Structure formats: C-alpha cells, structure tokens
Amino acid sequence: MKKHSARVAPLSACNSPVLTLTKVEGEDHIRDSVVGPTDTQAAGVVAGAESSSSKRKLHCCIRVTTVQVSKALWGVAMVMCVCSSWAGSTQLAKLTFKQFDAPFTLTWFATSWNSLFFPLYYIGHLCKSPERQTPRQRFRECCRFFGDDGLTPKVFFTKVAPFGLLWILTNYLYLQALRKINTTDASALFCCNKAFVFLLSWIVLRDRFMGVRIVAAILAIAGIVMMTYADGFHSHSVIGITLVVASASMSALYKVLFKMVLGSAKFGEAALFLSIVGSANFVFISFVPLILYFTHVEYIDSPGEIPWACFCGVAGLMFAFNVLLNFGVAITYPTLISLGIVLSVPVNAMVDLYTCEINFNTVRLIAVFIICLGFLMLLLPEDWDQCIIQLSTKLRKRDEPAEGSAEAGATTGLNWRGRARTSMSTFAH
Numbered sequence: 001m002k003k004h005s006a007r008v009a010p011l012s013a014c015n016s017p018v019l020t021l022t023k024v025e026g027e028d029h030i031r032d033s034v035v036g037p038t039d040t041q042a043a044g045v046v047a048g049a050e051s052s053s054s055k056r057k058l059h060c061c062i063r064v065t066t067v068q069v070s071k072a073l074w075g076v077a078m079v080m081c082v083c084s085s086w087a088g089s090t091q092l093a094k095l096t097f098k099q100f101d102a103p104f105t106l107t108w109f110a111t112s113w114n115s116l117f118f119p120l121y122y123i124g125h126l127c128k129s130p131e132r133q134t135p136r137q138r139f140r141e142c143c144r145f146f147g148d149d150g151l152t153p154k155v156f157f158t159k160v161a162p163f164g165l166l167w168i169l170t171n172y173l174y175l176q177a178l179r180k181i182n183t184t185d186a187s188a189l190f191c192c193n194k195a196f197v198f199l200l201s202w203i204v205l206r207d208r209f210m211g212v213r214i215v216a217a218i219l220a221i222a223g224i225v226m227m228t229y230a231d232g233f234h235s236h237s238v239i240g241i242t243l244v245v246a247s248a249s250m251s252a253l254y255k256v257l258f259k260m261v262l263g264s265a266k267f268g269e270a271a272l273f274l275s276i277v278g279s280a281n282f283v284f285i286s287f288v289p290l291i292l293y294f295t296h297v298e299y300i301d302s303p304g305e306i307p308w309a310c311f312c313g314v315a316g317l318m319f320a321f322n323v324l325l326n327f328g329v330a331i332t333y334p335t336l337i338s339l340g341i342v343l344s345v346p347v348n349a350m351v352d353l354y355t356c357e358i359n360f361n362t363v364r365l366i367a368v369f370i371i372c373l374g375f376l377m378l379l380l381p382e383d384w385d386q387c388i389i390q391l392s393t394k395l396r397k398r399d400e401p402a403e404g405s406a407e408a409g410a411t412t413g414l415n416w417r418g419r420a421r422t423s424m425s426t427f428a429h
Contacts, residue, residue, distance in 0.1 A: 086317075087348050100307055107168055108285055121271035125268070170251045180236055185358075189241060194378045196248055197252040226366060
C-alpha cells in the first residue's frame with residue numbers, strides 16, 4: 001500500500017518543472033559571469049528560459065486540473081452508485097418482507113457476503129501491484145494491522161467480535177424498522193448517524209469542538225422529534241423510529257470504537273477485517289436463523305418458497321454499498337460519497353409517493369429537510385471558517401490593486417516622506 005500511495009500522488013509531477021527551471025536559471029547566471037554575452041543575447045536567453053518555464057508550469061497546472069476534473073467526474077458516478085445501491089437495498093428489503101418476514105435471516109445472509117471483500121481486494125492487488133504476492137503473504141502482511149502477533153484468538157474475541165456484533169445489530173435494527181415505517185422515514189432518520197458520530201467523537205475521542213456541528217446535531221434531534229410527531233405519536237411508528245435511531249447509534253458506535261481501538265486501516269487491512277467479520281458471522285451466527293425457523297419466529301413452509309432472488313438482490317446491493325463506502329475514497333472525494341447517502345432520501349420519497357405508501361404532510365417534509373440539512377452541515381471541513389475568511393480576503397485584494405495603482409500614479413513625483421504622510425492621513429480618516 002505504501003508503494004500504491006507513492007505511485008498515485010498527483011503533485012509529484014509538478015516537481016520536475018521546478019527543478020528544470022532552477023537549473024536553467026543557474027546556467028544563465030554562469031553564462032553571464034563566465035562568457036559575458038551582450039545584453040541582447042542575455043535578454044533572449046532569459047526570455048527563452050521564462051517562456052519554457054511558463055510552458056512547463058502551464059502543463060503542470062493543466063495536468064493537476066485534469067486529475068481534479070477526472071476525480072470530480074468519478075465522484076458524480078460514485079454519488080449515483082451509492083445512492084442507487086442504498087435506496088435499492090432499502091426498497092428491495094421492504095418488498096422482501098412482504099414475501100418472507102425474516103429480518104434477522106436477511107441480516108445474517110447479507111453479512112455473510114462480507115467474506116468476499118478480501119478475495120476481491122486480492123484480485124485488484126494482482127491487477128495493479130507490480131510486485132505480486134501470494135494470498136498467504138498478503139494475508140500475513142494485512143494481519144499486522146491487528147498487532148505484531150497477527151490475528152490471534154485473543155485479538156479476535158477482543159477486537160473483531162465486538163465489531164461484528166455491532167455490524168449485525170446495525171443492519172438488523174434497520175431492517176426491523178422497515179417493517180414498521182416507510183423507506184423515506186427510515187433512510188432520512190438513518191442520516192442522523194453522522195451527528196451521533198460527531199457527538200461520540202467529541203466526548204470519547206476529544207475531537208475538535210465545532211459550533212456548526214453542534215447545530216447540525218441539534219437539527220438532527222429536532223428532525224427525529226418532528227418525524228415522530230408527523231404520525232401523531234402512534235405506537236407503530238414510534239417503535240419504527242426508535243429502531244432506526246438505535247441502528248444509527250450502533251453505526252456511530254461502531255465507527256468511533258473502530259477509530260479508538262484499531263485506528264485507521266488501509267485498503268487491504270479494511271478488506272481483511274470485513275472478510276473476517278463476514279466469515280465469523282457465517283460460522284458462529286448460523287444457529288440463530290435455525291432457532292428462529294424452528295420456533296416459528298421467522299418461519300416459511302419450505303425452503304423453496306424463500307424469495308432467493310430478493311435475498312440475493314438485497315445482499316448484493318448492500319455489499320456494493322459497503323464496497324463503495326470503504327474503497328470509493330481511492331478514486332474520489334469522501335464528501336461526494338457521503339452525498340450519495342443523503343440523496344437516497346428523495347429517491348425513496350419518489351418511490352414511496354409512486355406506490356402511495358406515504359403521506360407527505362408539512363411536518364414530515366420539514367423533518368426530512370431538517371435532518372438532511374444537518375447531514376450536509378456535518379460534511380463541512382474543520383477549517384471551513386478559515387477558508388471563507390481567506391476567500392473573502394482574496395476577493396478584497398482583487399479590488400485593491402486598481403485603487404493602489406491609481407494612487408501610485410498620482411504620487412509618482414513625491415518622495416517617501418510625502419507617501420508616508422498620505423498613508424497616515426488615509427488611516428486617520
């Protein structure tokens with residue numbers, strides 16, 4: 001991964017024009033001191049050096065701009081893919097429960113697909129990396145993420161199993177909530193997990209305090225209350241809203257604890273971690289769907305009546321969503337990926353409006369808007385206020401040179417003392 005990160009650095013290409021320009025300037029100084037050309041020849045050499053350096057700078061800027069444009073275009077495609085995968089999995093899960101009401105079985109089935117993360121990553125490693133490693137070598141190298149001893153039973157039960165349980169709880173509570181409320185409310189309320197992440201990071205990880213994010217968290221909480229009020233505080237909708245908020249809380253707890261316990265992971269390490277979670281889910285949690293089947297909690301007459309197409313569709317869309325969410329930062333900006341999640345809310349709203357499963361009253365619309373607004377405010381960078389100040393300063397400086405040049409033309413014949421007096425009088429006014 002170190003070689004990969006060093007290879008794709010976009011600004012490394014800009015170093016060569018600077019070094020070339022330095023060499024050209026050094027050669028010109030040597031020629032001036034040793035050969036002693038005429039003024040006309042020296043001016044021509046300097047002009048040629050400046051023109052070549054300007055061309056190289058322009059080429060470098062165009063190259064950097066091209067990289068940024070391609071990254072933005074990839075971001076647009078990524079937004080559409082994230083939005084469609086998340087909204088599609090939500091809608092398909094809602095449709096699946098009409099045929100087979102089994103949220104935990106669907107959670108277990110979808111989580112088991114996470115075991116495909118590391119094999120897919122290894123295929124990408126074989127295609128991209130110049131030095132190809134065997135699966136065993138790559139596995140051992142990625143296992144260093146867990147410590148010097150690798151993946152030991154102690155590490156598994158202390159650092160992997162808790163995150164696997166949080167993963168299952170997040171998905172199960174969200175799918176359970178879809179049985180109670182519509183997909184628009186569920187997808188909008190799940191956007192509150194970013195506000196919960198900020199609050200937990202501020203309390204547990206001692207992250208930087210930001211007033212705008214506190215406002216966003218307050219908006220998210222207000223949106224939850226208004227969403228509950230939209231249906232008149234009926235028990236059916238209150239239970240569904242509570243389940244979605246609990247799912248968002250589990251997702252936030254998963255992210256904060258992962259950062260606190262394991263830190264940040266590279267692509268191979270993240271793929272290995274998710275594959276271990278999926279494999280452990282398949283091995284250790286398989287008895288739960290069987291118990292639910294034999295106790296008639298999640299029962300169907302025969303395995304042939306299970307809607308396997310819907311099951312595989314939901315699992316495939318969730319797997320694609322997690323792939324885009326974890327590895328999409330390699331080709332685009334993380335903010336654009338997050339936009340795909342919030343854009344799934346209007347997509348689900350259009351589908352619910354078409355199927356007549358939702359009543360868009362004023363309170364619900366305001367609640368959805370407030371939650372989405374809070375989500376977008378949480379996407380602001382930490383130095384957003386400084387960026388605004390710098391931008392306003394640059395805009396002011398663009399207007400100052402015209403005024404400054406006019407003043408300089410009027411005071412061309414004055415001495416420094418006269419200029420100082422003029423500036424002092426200007427400050428006095």
